[in-house]
Amino acid sequence: MTWLLAAHDGFSKLAFRVACLALVVLLGAYLVEVVARYGFNAPTRWTSDMVQYMLCVSMSLALPLVTREGGHVAITSFLEKLSLQHQAKAARYIQALGALTLGAATAVFAFVAWEQARQGIETVAAFAIPKWWLSALVVVGLAGASLHLLRQALGQDAAQAGHEMDV
Numbered sequence: 717m718t719w720l721l722a723a724h725d726g727f728s729k730l731a732f733r734v735a736c737l738a739l740v741v742l743l744g745a746y747l748v749e750v751v752a753r754y755g756f757n758a759p760t761r762w763t764s765d766m767v768q769y770m771l772c773v774s775m776s777l778a779l780p781l782v783t784r785e786g787g788h789v790a791i792t793s794f795l796e797k798l799s800l801q802h803q804a805k806a807a808r809y810i811q812a813l814g815a816l817t818l819g820a821a822t823a824v825f826a827f828v829a830w831e832q833a834r835q836g837i838e839t840v841a842a843f844a845i846p847k848w849w850l851s852a853l854v855v856v857g858l859a860g861a862s863l864h865l866l867r868q869a870l871g872q873d874a875a876q877a878g879h880e881m882d883v
Contacts (some may be wrong), residue, residue: 720733721872725784728781728860729781732781735774737836741770745767745770745775746767748763762843773853774852775857776858778852779861780857780864782864811868811869813826815862815863815866818862819862822855825854825858832847
C-alpha cells in the first residue's frame, strides 16, 4: 500500500510541474498576442484558444497537489471555536465529504468525457480540438484531489505524517 500512496504523491508532483509548464506556455502565448496585436497590428488567431486550453491544463493538473498541501481557500472561523479534539474530528468529516463530492464530480465528468469522445464533439474555437481531451484532464484533477482528501480523512496522507515533498 505504501508504494501506491507514493505513486499517487509522485503523480501529483509531476502533474503540478506540468501545470506550471502550462502556465509558462499560457504566459508566452499571451505575450506573443500582445506584441503581435499592439506592436505589429497583426493579431493572432491561435492565442486565445491556446490560453484557454492551457488554463484548463494548469488548473486541472495543479488541483491534486494543492489539495494534498491544503492550499485551497478555507473558512475556519467555525472550526477554530471547537476544541482540538473536535477540530480534528470535524476536519476528517469535512475531508470525507469533500472526497465523496469530488468523487461524484469525477464520475460525472468521466461520463461526459466518454460521451464527448463517442460523439466526436470538438471545442468551439478557431483551432478546435476534441473536447474530451479537456474533460479528461478535469477528470484526472478531480480524481487526484478526491484521493488526497480520502487519504487525509483516513489519516494516510504523507503531508500530515510529516513527510512533505518538495515541489
